[in-house]
Amino acid sequence: MAEVGPVADQVTSYFYALLFTRHPDLRALFPAAMDTQRDRLLKALLTAAEHIDHTDVLVSYLKNLGRGHRKYGTRPEHYPAVGECLIASLSRYASAIWDEETEAAWVRTYTTISQVMIDAAAEDELRAPAWWFAEVVSHDLRTPDIAVVTVRPDQPYPFLAGQYTSLETPWWPRIWRHYSFASAPRSDGLLSFHVKAVPAGWVSNALVHRARPGDMLRLGPPAGSMTVDHTTDSGLLCLGGGTGIAPIKALVEDVAEHGRRRPVEVFYGARTDHDLYDIDTMLRLQQTHPWLAVRPIVDQRAQLPDAVREYGPWNEYDAYLSGPPGMIRSGVDVLRDAGIPEGRIRHDSVEELVAAAAGD
Numbered sequence: 001m002a003e004v005g006p007v008a009d010q011v012t013s014y015f016y017a018l019l020f021t022r023h024p025d026l027r028a029l030f031p032a033a034m035d036t037q038r039d040r041l042l043k044a045l046l047t048a049a050e051h052i053d054h055t056d057v058l059v060s061y062l063k064n065l066g067r068g069h070r071k072y073g074t075r076p077e078h079y080p081a082v083g084e085c086l087i088a089s090l091s092r093y094a095s096a097i098w099d100e101e102t103e104a105a106w107v108r109t110y111t112t113i114s115q116v117m118i119d120a121a122a123e124d125e126l127r128a129p130a131w132w133f134a135e136v137v138s139h140d141l142r143t144p145d146i147a148v149v150t151v152r153p154d155q156p157y158p159f160l161a162g163q164y165t166s167l168e169t170p171w172w173p174r175i176w177r178h179y180s181f182a183s184a185p186r187s188d189g190l191l192s193f194h195v196k197a198v199p200a201g202w203v204s205n206a207l208v209h210r211a212r213p214g215d216m217l218r219l220g221p222p223a224g225s226m227t228v229d230h231t232t233d234s235g236l237l238c239l240g241g242g243t244g245i246a247p248i249k250a251l252v253e254d255v256a257e258h259g260r261r262r263p264v265e266v267f268y269g270a271r272t273d274h275d276l277y278d279i280d281t282m283l284r285l286q287q288t289h290p291w292l293a294v295r296p297i298v299d300q301r302a303q304l305p306d307a308v309r310e311y312g313p314w315n316e317y318d319a320y321l322s323g324p325p326g327m328i329r330s331g332v333d334v335l336r337d338a339g340i341p342e343g344r345i346r347h348d349s350v351e352e353l354v355a356a357a358a359g360d
């Protein structure tokens with residue numbers, strides 16, 4: 001991977017050119033515009049390489065990836081086609097170090113990776129659809145660029161509070177973006193998302209400025225491990241930056257439903273008072289639940305993680321972070337310094353969030 005890193009862009013461009021030349025039928029599985037798609041393959045490989053020594057993490061990442069590929073229409077026979085083009089591309093750009101042994105190692109690694117993905121997809125096929133259709137039932141523009149979008153899936157959609165889904169709009173076919181659920185599972189089966197339109201964000205702009213009740217979206221399977229550990233009574237320290245408050249609200253509802261009183265401290269960061277678009281909901285929850293404290297933090301005073309430092313002690317808490325990648329990175333540092341072990345600090349993959357922020 002060290003050889004390939006500096007020429008990653010060329011490797012991926014070459015890979016897709018080769019794939020679509022040798023297997024033109026596969027082109028239809030990918031979005032019309034390939035800009036954001038290009039980095040995804042390499043990012044997935046790098047993430048896999050990074051966790052190569054943590055088998056559990058790697059296997060669960062790959063299983064999730066395999067299940068997630070069902071919505072693209074990926075079939076088992078596509079994997080060898082991709083593998084052959086991938087190895088051809090790597091050998092071309094890493095020619096200085098490429099030999100039979102390297103090739104054999106890549107074939108072994110790729111075969112193992114794809115088998116885990118294929119098996120996970122096959123197992124998932126027995127119990128869940130490849131995707132769900134979901135009709136927009138309400139669209140609430142909270143600020144000029146933030147909307148709360150509520151949808152009704154066509155079949156029951158099982159998930160856990162704190163998780164996210166992938167979502168495709170009718171306006172950008174085959175472009176999928178991640179959004180966290182803004183509520184714990186509800187008895188009426190509806191799902192809500194908080195979406196901020198960002199410059200060049202095709203999907204988010206469409207969801208904020210174009211989507212209306214009656215529009216039909218598609219959802220992939222739920223994913224993510226930022227869920228409440230109900231086996232303990234530890235307090236929850238939650239940091240939500242901007243629309244990152246969405247899954248934090250879901251976690252609060254989840255704790256409320258489980259009925260065990262445990263302290264929940266929410267720090268809700270925003271750039272201006274106006275950007276605290278969901279503060280009323282959070283304050284209402286605080287009024288109902290004596291175990292909940294909500295602290296709005298507006299940037300003029302401090303950025304979110306710095307504000308958390310002023311409170312505490314936090315060493316008895318489980319921590320949850322949700323928001324922009326920079327907030328998650330500095331938040332993890334602050335919480336580690338505050339004595340929370342890394343294993344009790346939960347957040348979604350920063351690499352995924354960076355990819356989402358760049359492309360959307």
Ligand SMILES: NC(=O)C1=CN([C@@H]2O[C@H](COP(=O)(O)OP(=O)(O)OC[C@H]3O[C@@H](n4cnc5c(N)ncnc54)[C@H](O)[C@@H]3O)[C@@H](O)[C@H]2O)C=CC1
Nearest residue numbers: 180241242243244269270271303304322323324326327348
């Ligand atoms: N599961 C998750 O982690 C979720 C993540 N998000 C992500 O959250 C972001 C929300 O964007 P906006 O609403 O525009 O947020 P924003 O950029 O306005 O930031 C919100 C707050 O986060 C803190 N913050 C931001 N950057 C920071 C940094 N580098 N260091 C320390 N603190 C920082 C500040 O307190 C800021 O007021 C998006 O990137 C979205 O993808 C959204 C929903 C769920």
